[in-house]
Amino acid sequence: MRFLTRDVAAPLFSVRGRYEAGLIFVILLIVEWIIPGPASLARIAPHPFWIPVILISVQYGSASGLFVAVVAACLSWVVGWPAQSGSEDYFTYSLRVWREPVLWMIGALVVGGLRNREIKDRRAIHERLVLAETQRDTIGSYALELQEELTRCERKVATTEVSSAEAAVEALSALRGDTPAETLPVLHAAIASWMGSARWTFHGLDGDIVVSSLGPRGAGPPPSVETAFKISVVHAIALRHMAVLSVFEAAQAALLEGLGVYACSIPRGRGGSHGLLVIETLPAHRLTDATAEAVAMIAGALGERLDRQTPQVVAVSRVREVQDGPTVAVVLRRGGGVEGRVRHVP
Numbered sequence: 001m002r003f004l005t006r007d008v009a010a011p012l013f014s015v016r017g018r019y020e021a022g023l024i025f026v027i028l029l030i031v032e033w034i035i036p037g038p039a040s041l042a043r044i045a046p047h048p049f050w051i052p053v054i055l056i057s058v059q060y061g062s063a064s065g066l067f068v069a070v071v072a073a074c075l076s077w078v079v080g081w082p083a084q085s086g087s088e089d090y091f092t093y094s095l096r097v098w099r100e101p102v103l104w105m106i107g108a109l110v111v112g113g114l115r116n117r118e119i120k121d122r123r124a125i126h127e128r129l130v131l132a133e134t135q136r137d138t139i140g141s142y143a144l145e146l147q148e149e150l151t152r153c154e155r156k157v158a159t160t161e162v163s164s165a166e167a168a169v170e171a172l173s174a175l176r177g178d179t180p181a182e183t184l185p186v187l188h189a190a191i192a193s194w195m196g197s198a199r200w201t202f203h204g205l206d207g208d209i210v211v212s213s214l215g216p217r218g219a220g221p222p223p224s225v226e227t228a229f230k231i232s233v234v235h236a237i238a239l240r241h242m243a244v245l246s247v248f249e250a251a252q253a254a255l256l257e258g259l260g261v262y263a264c265s266i267p268r269g270r271g272g273s274h275g276l277l278v279i280e281t282l283p284a285h286r287l288t289d290a291t292a293e294a295v296a297m298i299a300g301a302l303g304e305r306l307d308r309q310t311p312q313v314v315a316v317s318r319v320r321e322v323q324d325g326p327t328v329a330v331v332l333r334r335g336g337g338v339e340g341r342v343r344h345v346p
Helices: 004-010 015-034 050-060 063-079 090-159 167-175 184-197 227-241 250-256 289-309
Strands: 199-206 208-214 264-266 274-283 321-324 329-332 337-344
Touching: 004 337, 015 050, 015 063, 050 063, 050 090, 063 090, 063 227, 184 289, 199 227, 208 227, 227 264, 227 274, 264 289, 274 289, 274 329
Parallel strands: none
Antiparallel strands: 199 208, 199 274, 264 274, 321 329, 329 337
């Protein structure tokens, strides 16, 4: 990873490469100054300036190599060209003098071009490596989050009561039983045991009039006139058929539209109904035929509980009838108490 980063991060016109080339040129110029005679380096074949040109081209590419080749040509001119012999004309001498600088530039372009291709390939490898490391870190962070979520779920499962068939039957028995607990929490526990996080509402009806609407959090706002009318219609149909109405039945889907998924009347022991239980929403995995049966069982258990909470007729006897003009008073004795009913006789 380090050698890839070092190679790729080096720019074409590297400052470090210029320092390296400058150091090599300084050493060669010192050698030129030490060797006696003019243009002593020019008499050496191959020319010593090939050293910085090849080194920089191989290490940093064609652009840096070409720059060093131009510097080498300028330094050759400063140091001095070799002397022209008497047998050479101007063109022959110029060809001999400029041959080396031109070859430096061509060599820098050729060798540097090969190095540029290698740098390009290494850059592509480096980019893929960076992308792979980023993906690895992202996957690692997701794995840590999943591990934390798994730990939370395991802790929740370990500290939560198991939702089994036994717990559901126990909650249904508690709803049906004669316990001193409030009806609303017991009903909510029974529905949660059988249907999970379902939303529900129990509409208490007196005849066709909605007198109350209870949910998991207690009494809710009174329904609108349109909703109350729809609730009364659904209640009448559910009471007449004595069955659970479901949106999965084609004939009942339009009736329950906007109201809920299941609806069932709460049967009264002496006939009639205490109200309507509506299951508004529930988890997708609970949308089975068994859920409709669970709604029927919960409705039956709730009806039994409400029957016990409603005063029952122990003995009904007519004590006396008082006829005072158009008024007839009939006194009934109920459950140890006395209740008076007054009705007008035409």
